[in-house]
Amino acid sequence: MSLNIPFKYIKPFFHALDPETAHQVTIQSLKHGLSPHIPSIKDDRLKIKLWNLNFENPVGLSAGFDKNAEVITPILNMGFGFTEVGTVTPEPQDGNPRPRVFRDVKNQAVINRMGFPNKGINVFKQNVRTFKKNKNRPTGNVGLNIGMNKDQTNPANDYTYLIKQLGSLADYYAINISSPNTPGLRNLQDRDHLMPLINSIKQARKAHCDPDNPPPILVKLAPDLTNEQQQELAQTALDSGIDGLILTNTTLDRPDFLAKKFGDQKGGLSGNPVKDKSTEIIGNFYQLTKGQIPIIGVGGIASGADAYDKIKAGASLVQIYSALVFHGPELVSQINHDLVKFIEQDNFNHILEAVGTAHR
Helix, strand or coil: CCCCCCCCHHHHHHHHCHHHHHHHHHCCCCCCCCCCCCCCCHHHCCCEEEEEECCCCEECCCCCCCCCCCCCHHHHHCCEEHHHHHHHHHHHCCCCCCCCCCECCCCCCCCCCCEEEEHHHHHHHHHHHHHHHHCCCCHHHHEEEECCCCCCCCHHHHHCCCCCEHHHHCCEEECCCCCCCCCCCHEEEEEHHHHHHHHHHHHHHHCCCCCCCCCCCCEECCCCCCHHHHHHHHHHHHHHHCCCEECCCCCCCCCCCCCCHHCCCCCHHHHHHHHHHHHHHHHHHHCCCCCCCCCCEEEECCCHHHHHHHHHHHCCCEEEHHHHHCCCCCCCCHHHHHHHHHHCCCCCCCCHHHHCCHHC
């Protein structure tokens, strides 16, 4: 059942709830058919072919919203060009103690210290498989975001196990090594750890995925990287043969303008305060890799202008999440409408012509 009530009318209800409770109510509503159906923008100038995948438009939903791949269909029916589900880990885990999600309405920001709560690979795999088997499923690609259990001492074991289990169910794999809420995870963001991890993941893909059309492997990085780390990781990305980068995850930074009660919360900060930092990282990696590795830009996108800035910085696709908390699902079509307007203003024939133009 489609429920096209403007978000502004139901926003007070959701914002009266604890943020995690509001999220759970949203997931349950979508599962039970109480979901908006917002037609995707049909414009050839926004259609993108990347990694042998066709995207109706460049706007996707980032990981963290649909952790157990429960609501892929209603998400894609909101006009997204793609969605990324997860993060999934081999074993179910509860994550960190509640409360662990906090919203700042004034600054359109969210802090979370979830810690990869999810129902584990068996539930996740069944949900993805059910979606894929549906012949009437909506168009849109589904990326699978995979991570390690917090007690795993050999991360490669978890990542390769997940690829063995999921195989070619993924349109692409997102390798999450940048959440700040799993101890030791961000240590994988250095060359000595990342190169062997990627090699193991590529071997697992070769063994367990369709050899004629293997899912691309994308690595998701943090925004809290020094210039030296960015240079090292950009070269590692080129040397390892990964297919793409997702830039960026949440930040541990706390800008001075955040209220102390909110800013003192531990966890990753997302939303508007990470926007400029994320865009800067995208631009840096685009230049360091000479545009050779496609980038999905994420972090603080709340308008078409924000998305276009990420694209001009070097992103071929973009993802949103936190902004939906404050603007609702209508934001997806608004961003796509605005992107068409911006490429017309810049006399581009296609959205990909805008990629990286901030550096030319």
